[in-house]
Amino acid sequence: MDCMEAQLKMQAVLDNELDEKEIPAVMTHMEGCYPCRQEYIEFLRLQRRLSGASPKEPPKEWFEQLEKQKFRKGFRRLGFFFFIGSYLLLLGYFLFQFFTDGTEALAVRILSGGILAGAAILIIITLSDRLKESRDDKYKGVMK
Numbered sequence: 001m002d003c004m005e006a007q008l009k010m011q012a013v014l015d016n017e018l019d020e021k022e023i024p025a026v027m028t029h030m031e032g033c034y035p036c037r038q039e040y041i042e043f044l045r046l047q048r049r050l051s052g053a054s055p056k057e058p059p060k061e062w063f064e065q066l067e068k069q070k071f072r073k074g075f076r077r078l079g080f081f082f083f084i085g086s087y088l089l090l091l092g093y094f095l096f097q098f099f100t101d102g103t104e105a106l107a108v109r110i111l112s113g114g115i116l117a118g119a120a121i122l123i124i125i126t127l128s129d130r131l132k133e134s135r136d137d138k139y140k141g142v143m144k
């Protein structure tokens with residue numbers, strides 16, 4: 001659904017003229033589209049001014065929930081990068097100690113290197129998945 005369609009249907013929702021089955025699609029578009037959400041809020045205000053009360057207004061929690069989701073997502077990303085960042089630094093530190101003090105046998109060092117390389121590959125894959133995920137994020141750009 002594009003913005004023009006969404007905004008036409010959103011007016012129909014407010015006028016109680018849209019098929020119930022179509023309402024979720026309009027709501028879904030608005031959840032991912034800041035301009036349409038603002039437009040909807042404007043429509044609501046206008047309608048309230050014209051008619052007093054609006055029967056189709058979503059609960060205030062609906063809008064608050066959207067904001068919370070955005071915060072939670074941001075914090076989750078922050079936590080993830082703190083975790084991975086610290087982990088990598090610590091790993092680098094131990095790696096340096098381990099391979100430079102020379103007390104371990106060569107085979108142990110080689111095998112440990114293999115384990116660490118495997119872990120690094122897994123981390124890189126996870127990170128690139130995360131990056132891709134955030135690039136496909138439909139909320140991206142919402143706060144502009």
Ligand SMILES: [Zn+2]
Nearest residue numbers: 003006033036
């Ligand atoms: Zn839109």
